[in-house]
Amino acid sequence: xxxxxxxxxxxxxxxxxxxxxxxxxxxxxxxxxxxxxxxxxxxxxxxxxxxxxxxxxxxxxxxxxxxxxxxxxxxxxxxxxxxxxxxxxxxxxxxxxxxxxxxxxxxxxxxxxxxxxx
Amino acid sequence: xxxxxxxxxxxxxxxxxxxxxxxxxxxxxxxxxxxxxxxxxxxxxxxxxxxxxxxxxxxxxxxxxxxxxxxxxxxxxxxxxxxxxxxxxxxxxxxxxxxxxxxxxxxxxxxxxxxxxxxxxxxxxxxxxxxxxxxxxxxxxxxxxxxxxxxxxxxxxxxxxxxxxxxxxxxxxxxxxxxxxxxxxxxxxxxxxxxxxxxxxxxxxxxxxxxxxxxxxxxxxxxxxxxxxxxxxxxxxxxxxxxxxxxxxxxxxxxxxxxxxxxxxxxxxxxxxxxxxxxxxxxxxxxxxxxxxxxxxxxxxxxxxxxxxxxxxxxxxxxxxxxxxxxxxxxxxxxxxxxxxxxxxxxxxxxxxxxxxxxxxxxxxxxxxxxxxxxxxxxxxxxxxxxxxxxxxxxxxxxxxxxxxxxxxxxxxxxxxxxxxxxxxxxxxxxxxxxxxxxxxxxxxxxxxxxxxxxxxxxxxxxxxxxxxxxxxxxxxxxxxxx
Numbered sequence: 001x002x003x004x005x006x007x008x009x010x011x012x013x014x015x016x017x018x019x020x021x022x023x024x025x026x027x028x029x030x031x032x033x034x035x036x037x038x039x040x041x042x043x044x045x046x047x048x049x050x051x052x053x054x055x056x057x058x059x060x061x062x063x064x065x066x067x068x069x070x071x072x073x074x075x076x077x078x079x080x081x082x083x084x085x086x087x088x089x090x091x092x093x094x095x096x097x098x099x100x101x102x103x104x105x106x107x108x109x110x111x112x113x114x115x116x117x118x
Numbered sequence: 119x120x121x122x123x124x125x126x127x128x129x130x131x132x133x134x135x136x137x138x139x140x141x142x143x144x145x146x147x148x149x150x151x152x153x154x155x156x157x158x159x160x161x162x163x164x165x166x167x168x169x170x171x172x173x174x175x176x177x178x179x180x181x182x183x184x185x186x187x188x189x190x191x192x193x194x195x196x197x198x199x200x201x202x203x204x205x206x207x208x209x210x211x212x213x214x215x216x217x218x219x220x221x222x223x224x225x226x227x228x229x230x231x232x233x234x235x236x237x238x239x240x241x242x243x244x245x246x247x248x249x250x251x252x253x254x255x256x257x258x259x260x261x262x263x264x265x266x267x268x269x270x271x272x273x274x275x276x277x278x279x280x281x282x283x284x285x286x287x288x289x290x291x292x293x294x295x296x297x298x299x300x301x302x303x304x305x306x307x308x309x310x311x312x313x314x315x316x317x318x319x320x321x322x323x324x325x326x327x328x329x330x331x332x333x334x335x336x337x338x339x340x341x342x343x344x345x346x347x348x349x350x351x352x353x354x355x356x357x358x359x360x361x362x363x364x365x366x367x368x369x370x371x372x373x374x375x376x377x378x379x380x381x382x383x384x385x386x387x388x389x390x391x392x393x394x395x396x397x398x399x400x401x402x403x404x405x406x407x408x409x410x411x412x413x414x415x416x417x418x419x420x421x422x423x424x425x426x427x428x429x430x431x432x433x434x435x436x437x438x439x440x441x442x443x444x445x446x447x448x449x450x451x452x453x454x455x456x457x458x459x460x461x462x463x464x465x466x467x468x469x470x471x472x473x474x475x476x477x478x479x480x481x482x483x484x485x486x487x488x489x490x491x492x493x494x495x496x497x498x499x500x501x502x503x504x505x506x507x508x509x510x511x512x513x514x515x516x517x518x519x520x521x522x523x524x525x526x527x528x529x530x531x532x533x534x535x536x537x538x539x540x541x542x543x544x545x546x547x548x549x550x551x552x553x554x555x556x557x558x559x560x561x562x563x564x565x566x567x568x569x570x571x572x573x574x575x576x577x578x579x580x581x582x583x584x585x586x587x588x589x590x591x592x593x594x595x596x597x598x599x600x601x
Contacts, residue, residue, distance in 0.1 A: 003153040003186040004193060007137065007581045009592075010468020011145035011193075018192045 083109040122187070123164035123199040124157065128535040130571060132578025138195055139574055142206055144468040144538040146577070147193060152178045152186045157195070164199035208526045209472070211479075214513050217270035218278060218480040221494035221600055222263050224255045224292055225284040226486055230318050231355045234387060234414045234422050236495060237284065241417050241550045244485070244498040251498040254289050255486040259507065260296040263484045266507040267300075268307055270482075277304065280600045281315035282483075282494045290326060297333055316340060316383065316600065318352070320360055322367040331375040338381045338601075339368055339406075343396035350389055351422065365404070372405040379407035381456060383601050386432065387414045387422035393435035401454050408454035411436075412601055415547050418561070429565040437572050444576050447587050461539070461573040462580075466591040470538035471525065477545055478504065478519050481600075482511070492519070492555070494600065495546040502555070528558045536563075536570045 006012045083089035088109070095105040126141040136149045138157075149157065155177060159170055167187070174183045190196040197203055226237065226244070233239055244251070255263075264279070271277040279300060281293055297313055304311035314336030330337055341364065342348045349359025372380050382400045386393070393411060400406045413432065416423040424432065439455050446453035473479060475493075483494035488507045496502035504519075505511035521527075523545070531537045542548070543559035543566070551561060580587050 001189045001192075003150045003182070004189050005148040005150075007146040007148050007578070008144075008466050008468045010143060010470075011140075011147050013468075014140075014143060014145045014193055 120167050121164040121199040122160070122167055122170070122191070122196050124160045125194050125197045125203055126535065127195055128571070128574070129157070130574045130578060132575045133582035135578065135582060137574070137578045139465075139535070140193060140195060141535045142470050142538055143194065144465075144470040145193065146465065146468065146574070146581075147195075148578075148581075152182050153190060156183070156186050156190060160196070205526060205532070206470075208524050210517060210520045210524070214270070214272070214516070215479050216272040216274040217267060217482060218274065218276075218476065219280060219482075219600070220263065220267040220270075220277070221280045221282050221481065221483040221497070222255070222260065222296075223282050223284065223483065223485055223494055223497050224260065224286055224289040224296075225253060226251060226498065227253050227288050228283060228285040228318075229288060229320060229354065230285065230352060230360055232352045232385075234351050234385060234416065234420070236415050236546065236550065240420060241415070243496065243502075243546075243549065251485050251487045251489070253486065255292055255484075255488075257292050257295055259486070259488045260292050261299055262488060262507040264296060264300040264303060266484070266490070266510070268303060268309060268311075270510075271309065274309075276310040276312070279311065279313050280494075281313065282600060283316070285321065286315045286317050287321035287326060290321070294329060297335070312336070314338065314600075318360065319364040319368045319371070322371050324370070327367075327371050327374050330371070331377060334377045336378045337371065337375065338383050339364075339371075340385070340601075341368070341382050341400065341404075342384055342390055343392070344399040344403075347390040347392070347396060351385070351387060368404055380405075381408045381410060381454075382406040384409060384411045385414050386411055386424065388424050388428055389422060391424070391428060391431055391435070393432070393439055397439055397455065406454060407452075408456040408459070410456040410460075410601070413562070415544070415550055417550055429562060433565055433568045433572075436569060440572055440576055444579060447576075447580050448584050450584070450587060458573060458576065461570065462577055462588075463591045464539055465573060465577045466588055468538075471541040473520070473523060473525070474541040474543050474545070478516060478523075492545060496549075522556055527556070530558050530560060534563065534567070536567045539570055540566045 001015060006015045083092050085092055092109060093106060096102040128139040128141065130137050130139065136154050136157075138147050138149065139145075140147070152174075155174055156170070159165065159173055170187070171180060171183050178186075187196065194203070228235070228238065231238065236242060237244065267277045267279060283289075286293065293315070300311050300313070313333065315330075316338045317340070319339045319341065329335075340352075342350070342352055345359065345361040345365075348361040348364070352360050354360060382404070384396055384400070390396070396411075397409050400409045413424050413429075414422055436457070440458050443453040443455045443458050475481070477483075477493040477496075481493055482504065483491050483497035484507055485491065485498035487498065489498055490504050490506055490511050491497045491499060491502045492504065504515050523542075525531055525537055525541045528542045531540075531542055534540070542557075543562065545555040548557045548559050549555045551557075551559065577588075
């Protein structure tokens, strides 16, 4: 800062912490090294193809691409991605005790199947 | 077009320079000519940015003005007038805070009968005579208090114990054995422990002095000044003044006890409002290293209460003494006016307080029976109990206290520029004055603002003329003063 002089210790802290904010606001080259790899979360935005990370790759995802669907049934609130296990397809995962081994046993659910059950 | 306006701050001048004390951050910045001009142009209210730039164009380069406005916005001295600044969030600690200081009331008995006493006088909140609390703390309870302090200091490598009373030295035996016990236990758990006490000095026998000196116990003496002032309120039960008994003992203590500075703690009343005279007597004639003053805690209307005009008088005297301090500071000489040292320390760090003091947070008080309260002034009061030294304190109660006493809950303070440093003032004072610890101490707002302003001026002056002097305040760890 050219026109203000920090006098006490808090002022020095204010100057230090606002430096990055000012740099960001003014644009220019990035102030920090490459940010850590964080896959884009599925529930934050509606974005088909979210399985790709920020660089377009799939290697660093939090789980194998094959498990995505299965994980939606466990940890995701997004209702359209998986069969409705409460009402229509209670046995959908019955043959899949361990996802890493048994993921092939998870079958597709078609409306016809549901009708039959109904 | 964006309009900008001034945000919250308190301006002051020192050594021919202009400064801002920002609220609520408590940061202090010095202004140059251009930033001064920007501030001045906005004094009458918000203005469109272009308008402001045009006005200042003639006096400064346009780029300079733009930069200055950006800098002032960056430190939140200016803001867009359409955006209301949101108050800082009310953050309550999520887990217990380590205890720094435990004040242990080893007795609630006293050999003096000072008429203004908050423990025995008209405004007492703990029944010290017929109450449930024992008159003297037993050795067993004192040991439990030490265990409590070591336990509650958690990750802190250091615990600090302050012995208090009544008259602390009336229970000297327990004090003596407790210090030995505490040193042994602290060594066992790998912590540093240190001790201080407050006394009226009348029981300072040679063996007591010897003990305090060798054990490096910090000593604060309650004394009100030269004989005529000391004897006005600080009297024995038969009405006899205590100066003649106390004075020679204090001199003996100061002569022998060189391991830690000895401080005096003065209670100011309407009848004893001569700060400079008291200071001179206590430092030059008695030999105290430092002297701290506090206006008497009292309900309104007591005949010793300092009334409004008295506070103005008091402020003028504090200013005089503060100026003496400044002159000494500019020449790197010691000056023992401890009120200003404490405020400068706080200003130097720029702590923006959510709570006026550490009571119920890093500081707690223990009654003679082992009850733990917010501070020593509440120790033994059922209404302000947090628990006891045996079973510990209730974190729920503590959190509840922190919720209700946060500065954001004190609406009266929300527009005051001195709130980062005052935060509403002493809980005990508020309880005595208004019947509730949650209330801010509105009776001394003017005094706090006046005194803080003076301290800011002195801080600015030292920062300009002798900044190295302020390095002594860099250290964060200063145990809270207990009075």
